[in-house]
Amino acid sequence: MTSGSAVARLASAALLVLLLFPIFWMLSSSVTPESRLFEARPLLPAALSFAHYRALFDERDFLIPLGNSLVVAAMTTAVVLPVAALCAYALARLRFRGRGLLLALILAVSMFPQISIVPPLYLILRELRLLDTYPGLVLPYVTFSAPLAVWLLTGFFRQLPAELEQAAMVDGASRLRALRDVVVPLAAPGVATAAILTFLYCWNEFLFALSFTLSPDRYTVPVAVTLFRGRYQVPWGQVLAATVVATIPVALLVVAVQRRIVAGLTAGASKG
Amino acid sequence: MAAIRIDGVAKTYPNGHVAIRPLDLAIDAGEFLVLVGPSGCGKSTLLRLLAGLETPTSGRIAIGGVDVTGLPPQARDLAMVFQSYALYPHMSVRGNLAYGLQVRRTDPQVVTRRVAAVAAALDLGDLLDRRPAQLSGGERQRVALGRAMVRQPKAFLLDEPLSNLDPALRAQARAELRRLHRALAVTMVYVTHDQEEAMTLGGRVAVLRDGAIEQVAPPLDVYAEPVNTFVARFIGAPPMNLVPAALLAIDAAPGLLAGVRPQDVALVTSGSLRATVDFVEPRGHDSVVHLRLDSPAADPFLAVVAGAAPPPPGSQVFVRIAPDRLHLFDGRYGVRMKR
Numbered sequence: 001m002t003s004g005s006a007v008a009r010l011a012s013a014a015l016l017v018l019l020l021f022p023i024f025w026m027l028s029s030s031v032t033p034e035s036r037l038f039e040a041r042p043l044l045p046a047a048l049s050f051a052h053y054r055a056l057f058d059e060r061d062f063l064i065p066l067g068n069s070l071v072v073a074a075m076t077t078a079v080v081l082p083v084a085a086l087c088a089y090a091l092a093r094l095r096f097r098g099r100g101l102l103l104a105l106i107l108a109v110s111m112f113p114q115i116s117i118v119p120p121l122y123l124i125l126r127e128l129r130l131l132d133t134y135p136g137l138v139l140p141y142v143t144f145s146a147p148l149a150v151w152l153l154t155g156f157f158r159q160l161p162a163e164l165e166q167a168a169m170v171d172g173a174s175r176l177r178a179l180r181d182v183v184v185p186l187a188a189p190g191v192a193t194a195a196i197l198t199f200l201y202c203w204n205e206f207l208f209a210l211s212f213t214l215s216p217d218r219y220t221v222p223v224a225v226t227l228f229r230g231r232y233q234v235p236w237g238q239v240l241a242a243t244v245v246a247t248i249p250v251a252l253l254v255v256a257v258q259r260r261i262v263a264g265l266t267a268g269a270s271k272g
Numbered sequence: 273m274a275a276i277r278i279d280g281v282a283k284t285y286p287n288g289h290v291a292i293r294p295l296d297l298a299i300d301a302g303e304f305l306v307l308v309g310p311s312g313c314g315k316s317t318l319l320r321l322l323a324g325l326e327t328p329t330s331g332r333i334a335i336g337g338v339d340v341t342g343l344p345p346q347a348r349d350l351a352m353v354f355q356s357y358a359l360y361p362h363m364s365v366r367g368n369l370a371y372g373l374q375v376r377r378t379d380p381q382v383v384t385r386r387v388a389a390v391a392a393a394l395d396l397g398d399l400l401d402r403r404p405a406q407l408s409g410g411e412r413q414r415v416a417l418g419r420a421m422v423r424q425p426k427a428f429l430l431d432e433p434l435s436n437l438d439p440a441l442r443a444q445a446r447a448e449l450r451r452l453h454r455a456l457a458v459t460m461v462y463v464t465h466d467q468e469e470a471m472t473l474g475g476r477v478a479v480l481r482d483g484a485i486e487q488v489a490p491p492l493d494v495y496a497e498p499v500n501t502f503v504a505r506f507i508g509a510p511p512m513n514l515v516p517a518a519l520l521a522i523d524a525a526p527g528l529l530a531g532v533r534p535q536d537v538a539l540v541t542s543g544s545l546r547a548t549v550d551f552v553e554p555r556g557h558d559s560v561v562h563l564r565l566d567s568p569a570a571d572p573f574l575a576v577v578a579g580a581a582p583p584p585p586g587s588q589v590f591v592r593i594a595p596d597r598l599h600l601f602d603g604r605y606g607v608r609m610k611r
Contacts, residue, residue: 095286166325167358169345170429171372171419181371185362 023247030240037236052241062242064217065224070249072134072209072220073202076141080198081191084146088153089179093162103154110147118211125212132214140208145201149194156190157183192257203250221246273458274336274426275301276322281331283317283483291317292483294331299427301336304453304460306474306491308467310506314483315463319429322461324348336426346375351420352429355436357412359404365391365415366400372423390418410441417452427459434469446472467507471495479503497599501529501606504599510534510560515571517600520545520593528609531599534560537575539583543590547573552582563591 029037033049056062090096091103121140122131130136160183168178184191206222213219219227225242228235276299283292292314299305307315320326322333324345332341340348351372359368366387373383391397394414404412413433420428434442434449450473453460464470470477471491478488479502487499491507498504498512505511517530539561547563550572559582563573573591583589600609 161356161358163354163356163358164360166323166345167352167354167419168360168371168375169325170323170348170350170352171423172346172349172375173371174344174346177375181375182360182362 026240026243030237030244032237034235034237052235052237053245055235055238056241056245060224060228060238060242061216062224062245065219065221066245066249068134068218069203069220069222069246072137072141073199075134075138076145076202077195077198079138079142080146080149081195083142084149084153084194085179085184085191087146087150088157089183091150091154092157093165103151106147106150110144114144114207118207121208122211131212132218134218136212137202137209137220140212141202141205145198148201149198152194152197153187153190156187160186196254196257199253200250203246273301275299276427276459276461277332277334278318278322279332279334281318281321281328281333283314283321283326284329290483292321292328295483295485297478297485297488299459299461301459302457304462304473304475306462306464306470306477307480308464308470308474308477308506309480311465313480315465315480316431317483318480319352319431319461319463322427323350323352323429349423349426350429351423351425351427353416353420353431353433355432357404357416357433357436359412359415359419361404364401364403365396365407368404368415369396369400369418369422372419376423386422390422393421394418409437410445413437413445417449421452421456425458427461430460430462432464433462435464435466449473468509471507477507479506481506497608498531499608501531501601504531504601504608508533510574510576512599513537513573514601515565515567515573516603519565519567519571520598522595522598522600527603529601529603529606531601532593532597534574534576536594536597537573538592538594539575539577539589540592541590543592545591547589547591549583549585549587549589551585554580554582563589565591 028043028045030052031048031050032041032045033051087106091099125131125136125139128136130139164182164186165175165178168182169175173181204222205220206226209220209223210226213223216224221242225239225246228239228242276297278295278297278299280294280296281292282290282294284290295318307318309315317326321328322335324340324343324347328341332339334340335348335350360371363371369387369390370383373386378386387400388397391400394417396411396414396418399407399411399415404415407415413436416433434445437445446469462469462473464473474491476488477491477494479486479494481502487494487503489497494503494507498507501514505514512531512533514529514531517528518526520530520532522530546566548566550562550564552562553560558576558578561575561577561582563575564570565573575591577583601607602609
């Protein structure tokens, strides 16, 4: 073992500790009774208390915002991916006037400060009677997360050799069929990344969710957790327990999709 | 199997690059036509125009009597073997072979049968469950051919399919390709930059330069009577010698170029045309002798000498050329002159 790699190992270990400590602290705090939360406590909790978690599901009905977040994020991802794939394919492969400008405009959409379009969006959604509904959140989420997905997929599609799709077309596939059978499977790592990022965007989004949902039945996780705070106190134990619960689906998703990414990478290229 | 007609097809890219000048070409059903030329001559573009992967700027293309100019690739019922093979990396060999049939909604039993038949014909039986990444270059090339064969298309388009193989494998694949063409009797259009491949494979050879066809004829005719100096030097190896006709003491109109193939040059001990041996490339059964003529310009001149005893570098030799082996070209445009 050379000293260089030892230093590298030490550095990555230090980075890992730095990154994981807040998560560990979140976990350990969520199982600490409220009364002891603000004491100087040892690194490892002396006794486990699941009171916060119980309160979360018994008093707060945390399953409702959890379900809302899942539905909204899943719906958005399901809409964004096919739309972004089609759009990205056109931008990557087809020659048409104003392609560069269009790509820049798509990116510009996601550059607006969100707060600046909350009022107009609110009015539009009210007219469409979509306030406090799932589509009322999915629509703005699609608008804001699609540009990133389009950019990401455009890059991935461009890297694929055009001859592969051309081979599919000579074989008898239409452009759309070639996109489905050849381009998307080969860009699987890119598609998976786009899916994760879109899902995460929706899962974490706060401002739109706060503005366009009105009843607790429609709150998403970030909104619900924020509104835990009472007038005189913040139930930190429950907030931390809620964040732990909210992290689990995302962690599962990333782990699940990551396997796919690795599987996609083992596929060979066309030339030896 | 179908005839292909190209009428006045031209291709200019949006950036102004002229890839194909208006050209006509008729390819008979079942013919093996080779498009040959240096890189950038438009031969691959012409093939892609046939496949429908590019749209011509003007002109019409008909396959089997049907005008396909406006049809996309999938409606032309052709098969193409790409230089990179373009095998689908995420599918097994079986999947690669079957894809063209599956897309066309062929009965699964028929697909299985045809894939098995092609795999047997190309000796791919043991590889059917492998991915392209797990195959050698020669195996990939066979899968690419198999993918084209399985559908029994109207014509095969082959874009330098042998250029990624090592030389020994290439000669073998060339022989297999000839055998395949005879067995299938299908129209084949084959693109290569290798004149040797063109000579050995083609029923007819079309020599391209700068997006225009210079000559279309059976390979031996192109070799024996090249229409201009470009074709003369491109076909045949080593390339034909071209020197001012006056140097060879031929009574012809001034300004003509005389061409003679290195194989038609004899080195003798006396004569009228003296030369110095520059260096020698032995090739085993013969040697390529690089000469400098005793002329004001010291023109380079090649001779192929049989046997194992070529003249040593620096020695003086005399060049003799049989008059009936001379080609005469116009000095200005390089066009072949009648003799």
